[in-house]
Amino acid sequence: xxxxxxxDDLGSDGIEEVLRLTASFVEVSARAIPKVPTLRGxxxxxxxxxxxxxxxxxxxxxxxxxxxxxMNFNVGASSVHKGESLRxxxxxxxxxxxxxxxVRHASAGVPAQVARWVQASVVNAGxxxxxxxxxxxxxxxxxxxxxxxLDGRRVAIVGDVKHSRVARSDIAAFTSLGADVVVVAPPTLxxxxxxxxxxxxxxxxxxxxxxxxxxxLLRMQQERQTEALVPSLREYTASxxxxxxxxxxxxxxxxxxxxxxxxxGVEIAAEVAxxxxxxxxxxxxxxxAVRMAVLFLVxxxxxxx
Amino acid sequence: xxxxxxxITPPYGGAFVARSRVMDAADVRRAITRIAHEVxxxxxxxxxxxxxxxxxxxxxxxxxLVAELTRIEGAEVPLGTLDxxxxxxxxxxxxxxxxxxxxxPAELSGRTVVLVDDVLFTGRTIRAALDAVCDYGRPRAVxxxxxxxxxHRELPIRPDFVGKNxxxxxxxxxxxxxxxVDLGDLVRARR
Numbered sequence: 001x002x003x004x005x006x007x008d009d010l011g012s013d014g015i016e017e018v019l020r021l022t023a024s025f026v027e028v029s030a031r032a033i034p035k036v037p038t039l040r041g042x043x044x045x046x047x048x049x050x051x052x053x054x055x056x057x058x059x060x061x062x063x064x065x066x067x068x069x070x071m072n073f074n075v076g077a078s079s080v081h082k083g084e085s086l087r088x089x090x091x092x093x094x095x096x097x098x099x100x101x102x103v104r105h106a107s108a109g110v111p112a113q114v115a116r117w118v119q120a121s122v123v124n125a126g127x128x129x130x131x132x133x134x135x136x137x138x139x140x141x142x143x144x145x146x147x148x149x150l151d152g153r154r155v156a157i158v159g160d161v162k163h164s165r166v167a168r169s170d171i172a173a174f175t176s177l178g179a180d181v182v183v184v185a186p187p188t189l190x191x192x193x194x195x196x197x198x199x200x201x202x203x204x205x206x207x208x209x210x211x212x213x214x215x216x217l218l219r220m221q222q223e224r225q226t227e228a229l230v231p232s233l234r235e236y237t238a239s240x241x242x243x244x245x246x247x248x249x250x251x252x253x254x255x256x257x258x259x260x261x262x263x264x265g266v267e268i269a270a271e272v273a274x275x276x277x278x279x280x281x282x283x284x285x286x287x288x289a290v291r292m293a294v295l296f297l298v299x300x301x302x303x304x305x
Numbered sequence: 306x307x308x309x310x311x312x313i314t315p316p317y318g319g320a321f322v323a324r325s326r327v328m329d330a331a332d333v334r335r336a337i338t339r340i341a342h343e344v345x346x347x348x349x350x351x352x353x354x355x356x357x358x359x360x361x362x363x364x365x366x367x368x369x370l371v372a373e374l375t376r377i378e379g380a381e382v383p384l385g386t387l388d389x390x391x392x393x394x395x396x397x398x399x400x401x402x403x404x405x406x407x408x409x410p411a412e413l414s415g416r417t418v419v420l421v422d423d424v425l426f427t428g429r430t431i432r433a434a435l436d437a438v439c440d441y442g443r444p445r446a447v448x449x450x451x452x453x454x455x456x457h458r459e460l461p462i463r464p465d466f467v468g469k470n471x472x473x474x475x476x477x478x479x480x481x482x483x484x485x486v487d488l489g490d491l492v493r494a495r496r
Contacts, residue, residue: 021402021403023406024388024390024391024403024405024406024407026406027406027407027408028391028407031440031441032441032442033440035440036391036392036440037391037392037436038391038392038396039396066391296391299397300396300397300401301400301401301402
């Protein structure tokens with residue numbers, strides 16, 4: 001595998017390979033010295049055109065635990081503001097000798113475009129409303145860890161599906177591993193057409209919750225919403241927020257996930273985020289191991305073949 | 306190096322075809338018993354010993370060795386498994402994938418680690434294993450037990466306990482199982 005641009009690049013076999021490899025890196029991460037020499041001498045650059053805390057830090061931690069050198073590209077302090085084009089920026093960085101580019105951009109398709117320009121491996125760290133494949137992989141790993149397997153499990157994805165790259169990647173990954181996905185959102189926060197999506201749709205969260213093994217809550221992405229899609233956040237919370245009352249409707253072993261950053265009090269009640277069934281911090285911990293697996297696959301595993 | 310690993314890696318890959326039987330199941334069993342006695346003798350007992358099998362070929366041998374050690378000395382010896390994929394020196398030159406999750410159940414610092422592998426060949430797997438072991442702590446000593454030493458070392462590494470010294474050609478292959486050891490060839494699958 002040279003690039004990771006979308007979940008569908010992997011297929012179910014590829015996803016399972018990532019999950020198997022992740023288990024090895026979870027073991028590495030649990031050691032007193034959580035570091036292996038695997039990518040010594042390789043350089044990994046984060047090219048983030050959109051703000052991010054956890055994804056950028058998670059990739060950086062992953063690269064460092066593999067002994068790669070890391071460089072950070074900060075758009076705010078870069079020549080982008082002097083008018084440099086994306087292509088020139090990318091080619092300039094590549095000319096410094098880079099083995100992998102971690103790309104995040106507000107426009108869909110930018111990582112795929114960058115992959116056409118460079119020899120280095122490209123990993124999509126989120127492009128517009130399109131995909132966020134490493135988030136989907138870490139969600140799969142966390143679900144497998146918590147539920148044993150995904151095959152035959154039922155997962156609800158709740159909230160702003162329309163603007164969510166996490167939802168798109170999660171749906172592709174979960175269904176590819178055999179899970180049933182139900183999306184729950186007001187009609188205004190669903191894409192105009194769901195034709196071809198292998199999901200059920202519901203507008204009744206109370207009815208869905210007792211029957212699912214996991215709930216993935218999506219952040220209300222106010223920065224991407226250009227019009228008033230919900231009457232008010234309070235009204236959204238009343239109908240679609242995971243309140244304390246709704247969390248009590250979940251089955252005994254069902255888990256609650258959130259890709260972060262959480263808006264406590266909007267899509268998830270403050271106290272629900274701290275319940276034992278909330279596995280948000282497991283997601284973050286697993287995220288580093290999943291990204292180690294992805295960097296290993298694009299930079300080491302396939303070389304020479 | 307585990308033969309299975311070589312089987313899935315194209316530059317050296319291919320299916321193993323046995324040509325001659327070198328040890329049968331009883332020979333392997335007797336070799337493990339002898340090595341167990343040598344381990345006990347060398348270490349004047351088993352205090353602080355940890356046995357670590359290298360994935361994948363060394364793991365069943367390590368398990369048998371621990372069973373023998375327990376039978377001889379009546380003491381429990383911790384058994385770990387180690388996959389050295391992340392420490393290999395040929396990453397980037399050929400496809401490398403771990404076969405299993407490493408499991409080191411005991412603190413290694415100050416203890417004697419007995420590494421167990423099926424075949425000692427170039428020594429590069431053991432070099433990687435030494436680096437890996439040292440990431441878990443600072444053992445008092447590291448010893449190496451192998452079922453077959455087939456020669457052709459590329460690094461200054463020697464085994465402490467050997468089941469059988471087996472002269473081979475470099476292009477031959479050795480297949481080790483608890484039910485026997487075969488000498489043969491890797492036959493490349495036709496495309």
